[in-house]
Amino acid sequence: MRIWSIANQKGGVGKTTSVVSLGGLLAAQGKRVLLVDLDPHGSLTSYFRQNPDNLERSLYHLFFEQRYKDKAFIQTVIKPTSLPNVSLLPATTSLATLERQVSGQEGMGLVLARSLAQLWDEYDYALLDTPPILGVLLVNALAACQRLIIPTQTEHLALKGLERMVHTLKMVMRSQNRQLPYTVVPTLFDRRTLASLTTLKEMRQIYHDSLWSEAIPVDTRLRDASHEGVFPHQLDEQSRGVRAYRHLLQDLEQAEAAREQS
Template structure:
């Protein structure tokens, strides 16, 4: 099992799109994939037609009564997607209260890692869609993953979010006493705008080592796929967004080996 977290402490940078696009392409190559929605907004959950307000079980429930120990409970919590070899651990809006519920309890940052350990041989890849907030859910993702992908919109304000994300990552690595490889992925790139070109240049200057040398372009077909509730490559395998994600996947796979 390989676990990748798709995280940024800024919203609207393409985290869910990245999770869905990479997950779909992995499944297309025959891999067994689990997508995990850690965001109380439940964007990923909604993407595949589930209601984050209406589900009886979600990631939230694994944090209580040691349910993370119960592999049958975890399996029963998973929901299908538009591909048979991709399952999803959904979010419910109750996740927004988790910080208060687990406040003061040691070890609550390891619940996701322990839950995934129960499914170790059942999936080849796990992709984590995290909330844009520093808290117990983001820490769970960083503690569980083996590689971090930071989608960053190519615009000025996104650079501040990137800075915060890298700072958070360094502190979690210090706390865990381990190194976690990370990649910064420029997203929503539009070569016609000065904002995109300038911010990409700034990213290259500041984060040369960790920056992917391509970018995910603005592509309305990615949005169309979310309306349809299917993986982008199912809608159009050759759209420029899907092609870019294919390149990204090849790089991540190579680096992760």
């Protein structure tokens, strides 16, 4: 299983859209995909018409009573999506209380990694949608993943969020004594605006070694897919946004293959 975290400490940059778009395109290749919602707001969960306010079981429950060790229990938490080879490990709003409940308990940063280890042969990919704050949930995502994808809106204020995210990543890598490759993905790019053009130029100057060579454009079809609760490629496989995410996926897979061979 390949595990990718999609993270940024700024909201509204396209994290959930990236998770759903990449997951759908992987499924179209025949891959078995698990989407994991670690955000108490439950945007990914809501995308697939599950209600984060009243789910009986969710990711939250894996943190208690050693549930992350029980494969059978984990499978009862997982929900289907509109594609047969894509599943959802949903969030509930109770995740917002998790920080206070597990504070100081040993091993809480590895719950997700240990849960996914129980499912290692069940899926080819796990894509993790993360909250925009540093806490036990984001730490779990970074500890579990093999690659970090950082969607970043092409506007000036988003650069600060990107800077914080990279700083957090380096801090976590030092504490875990490992290297975690990351890819910065410019999102919501509008070549008609000076703000987008200027921000993308700044990104290329500062993050040239880790910046994806293209950008995800503003595309209303991505919003339409969310409204319908379907994967973007199901709605319009030739939309600008889907084509861009297809290019991104190709580049990410090439980078993973190269890393695994080295």
